[in-house]
Amino acid sequence: MPTIQFGDVQVEVDEDGFVQDPKQWTEDLARYLAKQEEGLDNLTEDHWKVIHYLRDYYQQFGIAPMIRKLCKDTGFDLKYIYELFPSGPAKGACKLAGLPKPTGCV
Amino acid sequence: MANSKTPRLDELEKGRWPSFVKIMKRAAVKKPAAGDLLKQLELSYEEKVGHWKHGGIVGVRGYGGGVIGRYSDRPDRFPNVKEFHTFRVNQPSGWFYTSSALRQLCDIWDKYGSGLTNFHGATGDIILLGAPTENLQPCFDELSEHGFDLGGSGSDLRTPSACVGPARCEYACVDTLDLCHTITQEFQNELHRPMWPYKFKIKISGCPNDCVASIARSDLSVIGTWRDSIQVDPQAVAAYADQGLDIQGEICGKCPTRALSWHPERKELEIRREECVRCMHCINKMPKALRPGRERGATLLIGGKATMKESAFLGWVIVPFMKMEPPYTELLDLLRRIFNWWDERAKNRERIGELIYRLGMRAFLHDVGLPPVPQMVARPRANPYYYWRPEEVRSNG
Numbered sequence: 001m002p003t004i005q006f007g008d009v010q011v012e013v014d015e016d017g018f019v020q021d022p023k024q025w026t027e028d029l030a031r032y033l034a035k036q037e038e039g040l041d042n043l044t045e046d047h048w049k050v051i052h053y054l055r056d057y058y059q060q061f062g063i064a065p066m067i068r069k070l071c072k073d074t075g076f077d078l079k080y081i082y083e084l085f086p087s088g089p090a091k092g093a094c095k096l097a098g099l100p101k102p103t104g105c106v
Numbered sequence: 107m108a109n110s111k112t113p114r115l116d117e118l119e120k121g122r123w124p125s126f127v128k129i130m131k132r133a134a135v136k137k138p139a140a141g142d143l144l145k146q147l148e149l150s151y152e153e154k155v156g157h158w159k160h161g162g163i164v165g166v167r168g169y170g171g172g173v174i175g176r177y178s179d180r181p182d183r184f185p186n187v188k189e190f191h192t193f194r195v196n197q198p199s200g201w202f203y204t205s206s207a208l209r210q211l212c213d214i215w216d217k218y219g220s221g222l223t224n225f226h227g228a229t230g231d232i233i234l235l236g237a238p239t240e241n242l243q244p245c246f247d248e249l250s251e252h253g254f255d256l257g258g259s260g261s262d263l264r265t266p267s268a269c270v271g272p273a274r275c276e277y278a279c280v281d282t283l284d285l286c287h288t289i290t291q292e293f294q295n296e297l298h299r300p301m302w303p304y305k306f307k308i309k310i311s312g313c314p315n316d317c318v319a320s321i322a323r324s325d326l327s328v329i330g331t332w333r334d335s336i337q338v339d340p341q342a343v344a345a346y347a348d349q350g351l352d353i354q355g356e357i358c359g360k361c362p363t364r365a366l367s368w369h370p371e372r373k374e375l376e377i378r379r380e381e382c383v384r385c386m387h388c389i390n391k392m393p394k395a396l397r398p399g400r401e402r403g404a405t406l407l408i409g410g411k412a413t414m415k416e417s418a419f420l421g422w423v424i425v426p427f428m429k430m431e432p433p434y435t436e437l438l439d440l441l442r443r444i445f446n447w448w449d450e451r452a453k454n455r456e457r458i459g460e461l462i463y464r465l466g467m468r469a470f471l472h473d474v475g476l477p478p479v480p481q482m483v484a485r486p487r488a489n490p491y492y493y494w495r496p497e498e499v500r501s502n503g
Contacts, residue, residue: 015162015189016162016163016175018163066454067261068301068303068449071301078295078299078301079295079299082168082170082299086167086168087165088165088299089170090163090170091163091165091170101162101163
């Protein structure tokens with residue numbers, strides 16, 4: 001399993017770069033991943049709104065929300081979410097929020 | 107053969123038919139990934155287990171679909187297929203290419219991927235097999251520069267596809283190519299950015315022969331048809347008879363609704379329009395004499411799919427006849443209503459056919475604003491799907 005060295009801690013990630021242990025997540029880690037994975041130098045209020053929403057949902061239900069629900073609850077349409085996170089809600093936003101890789105069909 | 111590293115696969119090179127093993131071995135001379143792909147498959151044949159890991163999220167910036175992640179679960183033995191992702195590239199309507207476009211595509215794929223392709227996948231896309239993660243974005247960028255775009259994957263609108271239609275076929279009742287292109291352009295967001303409960307496929311056939319098998323393979327199937335009578339050229343009918351075609355036995359006898367009568371003394375074929383179900387049998391048998399009618403459009407069917415939550419479904423008729431002319435406003439509006447209805451109600455990974463099965467055709471028709479009509483059922487009282495709403499039932503008492 002690959003790891004990323006972040007400050008003093010080693011964080012285990014899967015082959016797509018998703019953090020394996022959600023407990024290791026911090027806001028600093030999100031900023032670091034934003035730079036590394038999405039090329040984002042800073043995270044705006046809207047970025048944090050999505051990230052915190054995803055974390056809260058995951059902590060409550062143990063899975064990532066459906067994309068429709070994410071859009072509805074944040075009030076952002078999907079196109080805007082792709083503007084915020086160019087890799088998209090799953091590969092971008094969920095990764096930054098430290099959620100395990102969402103499963104889906106090809 | 108004793109020294110071969112792939113004795114099981116070698117069996118598939120025998121015989122006179124084309125062999126993917128042969129092709130992959132040839133590709134392996136240039137591309138180590140093709141060689142490891144064969145060796146991994148040999149191991150799968152030996153152990154009777156697949157060695158691809160399920161899932162994986164890879165993609166290109168701005169898109170959620172179009173690339174499918176594939177990782178080997180034995181990267182220790184097959185390092186060149188450690189990452190072997192698939193691109194779906196949106197095919198042109200009716201799969202027409204210039205040879206130079208194909209060369210361009212293959213040059214790009216030789217540069218970034220394994221060089222192996224699959225023309226075409228079940229959705230109709232060009233499938234480019236096997237690229238490492240770091241090559242995905244540059245490969246996509248170069249494909250885009252040359253005018254190619256990715257197709258759908260995941261829970262989105264899958265790449266619409268259509269038969270060759272009027273470009274190559276005299277039976278085409280609608281311009282399948284233009285309609286397919288229009289739908290693809292209209293729903294770019296739905297195609298590239300998955301947000302639905304599951305996949306949604308649209309396929310378009312120009313006539314009831316349904317050459318793209320849309321009725322079995324698409325959630326929304328558009329099949330060209332006509333609503334007047336089959337066009338008959340009486341002299342050509344007589345010519346078929348003179349050439350020895352058994353019109354009574356082969357044509358009239360095999361008409362599923364007995365809509366045809368043959369008068370041998372006058373060499374005349376009589377067609378009862380109201381009995382005809384547009385099965386195409388007589389037209390296929392006598393193409394020089396019979397043609398689809400003049401008043402043309404399409405039948406829309408919903409819910410076709412392969413077995414998942416429920417068994418395999420064929421599409422149900424929801425609109426017996428709709429004119430199909432640019433700008434196709436009526437169809438596009440109906441599609442939007444259908445997408446919304448499904449998106450709001452479906453459980454995760456529930457296809458629209460399964461949702462209709464669960465909630466009932468009555469609810470579907472009512473909510474998307476379609477009237478129930480007799481063409482939706484095979485014959486009176488053979489109606490397993492439609493139940494009247496309570497307020498529509500009037501007591502006789």
